[in-house]
Amino acid sequence: MNEERITVREALTEGDWCTRLSAVVMGAGMLGHRQRAKGLLVLACEVSFWLYLFGKGFHDLAMLPSLGTEGQGKSWNEAKQVFEYFSGDNSQQILLAGVIACFAIAAIVVLWVVQMRHSLSLQRRIEEGRDVPTLAQDLKGLLDANLHVTLMALPCAGILVFNVVPLVYMISMAFTTYSKEGEHLLLFDWDGINQFLRVLNMGGNIGRQFWHVLAWTVVWAIFATFLNYLLGMALALVINRKDTKGKAFWRFCFVLSIAVPQFVTLMIMNIMLQPSGALNVLLQNLGLISEPIPFWTNTMLARVTIIVINLWVGIPYTMLQVTGILQNIPAELYEAAKMDGAGPVRIFFKITLPYMLFVTMPYLITSFVSNINNFNVIYLLSGGGPTMVGDTAGQTDLLVTWLYKLTIDQQYYNLGAVIGIITFVILTAITLVTYRRSSSYQDEEAFM
């Protein structure tokens, strides 16, 4: 009897009184069908859920539509002759509590469905005269047939609490007025899709910056991904040439530069390229330039510098990753091409590149996504600057660093959340389209 085939409706219509009772008193079906320990556990879950709901949950849910109404304030206490301060409602806490209450309800609904199905399956087992698994057998099963439950439970709980709940919370923030603007840091309200319209509206100040940042983010991601990919592969090919001496030594030189933690190298680069930093000093001492090069204050130069430094960071990574795959390319392909008189460049574009694109498509997509979300490189190198007067976004800010500035520095939480959501939508679209076109889409065992 496969428990997953049973529907709740079946459990309600075909169940005996115990099974039906468990629709209200969860766990009754197990208590009445020789699984007392599990039944009590489920019952305890239900009881604590109701205790939570009446103690706190209902209040949290009821506050959710208004997000609090009482502002912070003070009142005159006649008896003591002093002003008494009261804290008022904190919308941010109300929103978080409301989101948690929603998750608690969803969890209890899932548990309810599972125990209804389980009750009917137990009932049928007894009716068919088969054994009901004892507690000891169930516990043993957790190490065998149900091992996945044992192994996945804690990691999943962690992801749920510290990844899914925060995401839902942040997403809901996008639809509020939670922002420094108009003193909405303590008490804010639902705002519909106004913030989305504001961000997408090209005429407004925020909208203008958004489209600027978006355009640069896309340009950056394309350059960072494909230049790294092509040049890294070229480097790997050059090192792995038959006639190159000291392959291990060269590989070591390049790998050493990524073995140093990235945030350290990025901070060093930032300092080296300052107007009085090491590179400008070196060039000036050599007499190549008379004025320091404004690497971080000229928009165009800052953008180019970032892309070039990212090449410095990224090429050894690509080299490391593609070396193994390059060696898997069948040698006959190369030999046949050489027979036909193809030169190295032609061989690269006609054989190596198509083969690599075929095999490494998922890797390319992943690195495109991580470049769009590349916080460290931008934040530690240019800090998003140079920034125009009156703007919150600098000329080299990506969506993700702008998101950081808007939330942490400016406290425009709602705008930050909107930008996070838009980034996600863009990335999802790109990923779906490219995955569906790539040849490895169906073949789950090979990648993912």
Added chain:
Amino acid sequence: MNTTAKNKPSSRKRVTNLLVHVLLAVLAIIWLAPIAWIVLTSFRAEPGAYTSTFLPQGYTLDNYVKLLTDRTVLDFPKMFGNTLIISIVSCVVSTLFVLAVAFSLSRLRFRLRKPYMNAAMILGLFPGFMTMVAQYFILKDMGLTEGSNIRIGLIVVYCACAGLGFQISKGYFDTIPRSIDEAAIIDGATKWQVFTRITLPLSKPIVIYTVMTSFMAPWVDFIFAKVLCRANADQFTVAIGLWNMLQKEYIYQWYTCFAAGAVLISIPIAALFLYMQRYYVEGMSGAVKG
């Protein structure tokens, strides 16, 4: 006539070879120069961030001495201790999580397997920073954002998200032939025994890889630690401490110490990285056979 015809391609080959090696040498210098520069700077005798010469004029060990003994403003030994505690605890827990999830997804078949993998992919598409603000609020509700609880907060978050980073380990487990598992199960082994007695011993490289990556994560994580620690200087991890040394108020006094700290931190991390790079490569290309 004959000999020149034979020599011609080989001399051209020699020129190409020479060019390739010169090119590699130039590139290697470009790649190693910043690292050499920071090592030299860490021994520099002149203070301050910017000097008028590319190479230091005098050399000293004082930067290292100051870094390790000056405990008044930026307490590097304390930061080192904080990071070490965090990384040891989170290393143990995250390794268990990653291996457990990777084994389940690779070897066990259950209904939520595919949905889980899809969900992990979708969660990976959100900007990582977006969840951090909310994670901070949740930790605040749990009282893990004040005093020495910050360390617990960091550990909890590092471990909680570990279950999403299963891809490389799963790829490795996928390459171990299933027939080994099946034979063991016919001999009466439970799946738990297959996991602990067969799969794990066969996967030593990936276990080492997972242990090392999760050990290194707190040393190089900069952004979440910064969000959580804020101004609590006694809770700083090494990454934030180094970052602070480059801020306006400290940079003149601390720049050469920053270089010394960067060198000290980079040596063990670089050693770990160089040691495990082949597992990384193998995990990427899926070329490992059990």
